[in-house]
Amino acid sequence: METQPVMPADDEIVFATQNAFATPWAALGVGIIGLVGVGLLSTLTGAAGMNRFGVIQSLFSWLPTVGDDPILSPSQQSVLYQIRLPRTALGMLVGSSLAMAGASYQGVFRNPLADPYLLGVSAGAGFGATLALGLGVDIGWGPFGAVPTAAFVGAVVAVTASAAIARSGGGSPATLLLGGVAMAALFSAGQTSVLQRLSETHAREVLSWLFGQLNTSGWTQVIILGPYTLVCGWVLIAHRRHLDVLRVGDEEAKSLGLDPERSRLIIVVSASLLTAAAVSVSGLIAFVGLVVPHIVRLLVGSGYRVILPVSALVGGMFLALIDIGSRTIMAPAEIPVGVLTALVGAPTFAFVLVRSQKRGV
Amino acid sequence: MSMLTCLSLTVSYREKTVLDQASFDLKKGEWLSVIGPNGAGKSSLLKAIKGLVQHKGEVRVRSGSSPDHWRPVTATDVAYVPQNPIMPEQMSVAEYVLLGRTAHLGWFARESSHDRHVVSNVLRRLDLGAFAKRSVDQLSGGEYQRVVLARALAQESTILLLDEPTSALDPGHQVGVLDLVDELRCSDGLSVIAAMHDLTTAARYGTRVLMLDHGQIVNIGNPSEVLQADRLSTVYQTPMSVTSIDGDLVVIPKPKGSRRTTNL
Numbered sequence: 231m232e233t234q235p236v237m238p239a240d241d242e243i244v245f246a247t248q249n250a251f252a253t254p255w256a257a258l259g260v261g262i263i264g265l266v267g268v269g270l271l272s273t274l275t276g277a278a279g280m281n282r283f284g285v286i287q288s289l290f291s292w293l294p295t296v297g298d299d300p301i302l303s304p305s306q307q308s309v310l311y312q313i314r315l316p317r318t319a320l321g322m323l324v325g326s327s328l329a330m331a332g333a334s335y336q337g338v339f340r341n342p343l344a345d346p347y348l349l350g351v352s353a354g355a356g357f358g359a360t361l362a363l364g365l366g367v368d369i370g371w372g373p374f375g376a377v378p379t380a381a382f383v384g385a386v387v388a389v390t391a392s393a394a395i396a397r398s399g400g401g402s403p404a405t406l407l408l409g410g411v412a413m414a415a416l417f418s419a420g421q422t423s424v425l426q427r428l429s430e431t432h433a434r435e436v437l438s439w440l441f442g443q444l445n446t447s448g449w450t451q452v453i454i455l456g457p458y459t460l461v462c463g464w465v466l467i468a469h470r471r472h473l474d475v476l477r478v479g480d481e482e483a484k485s486l487g488l489d490p491e492r493s494r495l496i497i498v499v500s501a502s503l504l505t506a507a508a509v510s511v512s513g514l515i516a517f518v519g520l521v522v523p524h525i526v527r528l529l530v531g532s533g534y535r536v537i538l539p540v541s542a543l544v545g546g547m548f549l550a551l552i553d554i555g556s557r558t559i560m561a562p563a564e565i566p567v568g569v570l571t572a573l574v575g576a577p578t579f580a581f582v583l584v585r586s587q588k589r590g591v
Numbered sequence: 592m593s594m595l596t597c598l599s600l601t602v603s604y605r606e607k608t609v610l611d612q613a614s615f616d617l618k619k620g621e622w623l624s625v626i627g628p629n630g631a632g633k634s635s636l637l638k639a640i641k642g643l644v645q646h647k648g649e650v651r652v653r654s655g656s657s658p659d660h661w662r663p664v665t666a667t668d669v670a671y672v673p674q675n676p677i678m679p680e681q682m683s684v685a686e687y688v689l690l691g692r693t694a695h696l697g698w699f700a701r702e703s704s705h706d707r708h709v710v711s712n713v714l715r716r717l718d719l720g721a722f723a724k725r726s727v728d729q730l731s732g733g734e735y736q737r738v739v740l741a742r743a744l745a746q747e748s749t750i751l752l753l754d755e756p757t758s759a760l761d762p763g764h765q766v767g768v769l770d771l772v773d774e775l776r777c778s779d780g781l782s783v784i785a786a787m788h789d790l791t792t793a794a795r796y797g798t799r800v801l802m803l804d805h806g807q808i809v810n811i812g813n814p815s816e817v818l819q820a821d822r823l824s825t826v827y828q829t830p831m832s833v834t835s836i837d838g839d840l841v842v843i844p845k846p847k848g849s850r851r852t853t854n855l
Contacts, residue, residue: 240715240720242720242721242723242724243685243711243714243715243719243720243723244711245723245724246683246684246685246714246723246724247685247689247707247708247710247711247714247723248707249683249685250683250685250686250688250689250702250707250710251686251689251701251702468699471696471700471701474682474686474690475690475693477677477679477682478676478677478679478690479677481643481673482673482676482677483693484642484643485641485643485671485673486666486690486691486693486694486742486746487666487667487693487694487695487696487746488693531681532680532681532682533681533682533686
């Protein structure tokens with residue numbers, strides 16, 4: 231039998247098919263190195279002047295080649311392990327959570343402007359958390375504490391209402407955001423009315439949390455948020471294929487054999503839980519969920535197999551970097567991280583809006 | 592031998608019935624052209640078969656080769672080519688065609704090397720090698736119809752539903768796409784149901800024609816039986832003439848304007 235001649239186009243077919251929806255190993259590798267680098271930079275930066283070599287020696291003292299004769303004093307050690315490291319870890323977890331939630335919302339709502347903050351999810355979570363923190367409303371259940379649970383209920387109410395408004399308004403990207411704006415306004419009003427009832431000191435406490443901050447002493451917040459980031463992040467990343475199928479629209483996704491409603495429900499619930507957990511430890515940090523997935527889209531690629539896992543890493547890096555800025559730009563004073571993310575986020579929002587208007591998305 | 596059977600298929604949107612008690616069989620290897628004016632229920636019929644709209648009545652496919660074993664339709668039985676497919680930004684042709692394997696994958700599964708192999712074969716067969724890496728939102732009309740068809744073929748279903756597959760194409764590309772489907776039908780034994788606007792094309796490719804009007808099946812049978820001038824004129828509410836050129840049926844609308852000039 232004659233062997234079939236190999237067409238020049240055949241290599242291209244094989245190459246393209248093998249690379250279709252491939253895991254972006256290179257980007258993930260770079261992301262992990264970047265995350266470690268930013269983490270190191272973050273632990274080296276702070277108000278208390280510390281010997282940089284000492285910090286590095288202390289961090290790597292578990293390596294046999296590094297001497298364990300400490301350069302840092304015990305009080306410096308405690309600053310490093312009880313303030314800088316947990317703050318760095320918290321920034322990374324919050325950034326990663328918000329970025330994954332944002333990417334997932336953009337996927338399920340097929341809306342490049344979706345973001346936990348813009349959809350009103352953060353405001354909903356904030357209202358829930360304010361009720362729990364300020365008035366002591368306790369709807370905690372099992373392993374879920376009062377504040378994250380209340381935040382989650384608020385988040386789900388907000389995202390459901392925004393999506394319902396968008397659906398009845400024709401489902402365009404603009405109506406989803408307008409629904410989000412309405413929800414955010416409603417929940418902020420609720421928040422204000424709760425704050426008004428609190429004593430001045432109590433109100434100030436809640437307010438400073440609301441502005442978005444990563445101040446932490448010790449590991450409590452990291453321990454609260456960590457499991458949510460891991461579990462919900464895993465669920466979202468496990469559904470990255472579904473997000474790529476959903477890009478062709480619900481009807482086509484269904485005709486291809488996906489159950490779009492069920493996929494969307496699981497993804498929205500996980501993303502909202504993740505947002506709620508992040509908000510309950512760090513307050514309202516805007517735009518991370520919008521900016522990070524778009525950075526990844528521009529640099530790496532636009533499939534959700536790429537965006538979701540890479541955003542998890544870039545999100546951690548992004549917020550840790552912003553936090554370094556918030557500690558150093560006006561040192562010794564701190565700028566709230568929420569303010570800095572908004573400074574970066576607002577122009578990004580404008581850029582994405584103009585771009586998607588041009589493409590008629 | 593029948594592959595698919597529809598029994599009293601009924602689709603309603605908010606109390607308005609758009610498909611009313613449609614019952615018919617689809618034979619193995621046949622091309623059933625579905626015709627009818629706008630709003631006659633062509634798309635609803637295809638969507639009901641695919642399970643994309645709420646419907647009453649039954650759709651069943653043959654299970655195995657035994658004569659009277661039938662089962663409900665599953666996602667892998669029927670591939671569907673929509674009328675206006677959405678082409679996602681920056682998704683490569685290979686990725687887009689790989690979406691056609693969705694029905695074969697479990698909830699958490701990823702595409703296996705077998706799935707990728709099926710996609711390579713389909714791309715090769717439809718001569719899409721030069722496009723494989725291109726972004727689907729950058730293709731021309733004729734190219735993207737072939738890519739959408741490739742996605743449907745990657746599903747490896749025996750029944751193919753086409754919803755006005757060529758309405759956006761020029762005559763040359765129309766023939767190209769329809770010939771391709773016809774070749775695949777003949778070589779792979781696919782059964783095709785295609786909703787079609789152009790009556791001449793419907794007659795040219797269809798082994799049978801199903802005519803819908805106001806959601807009801809007016810007639811189903813050989814093209815020459817169904818495409819009769821008086822009945823077409825009634826259904827389309829426009830005078831139509833049917834002639835035969837080189838053995839092919841040709842349907843020509845005769846608008847009132849043109850008739851007036853001949854009367855002069």
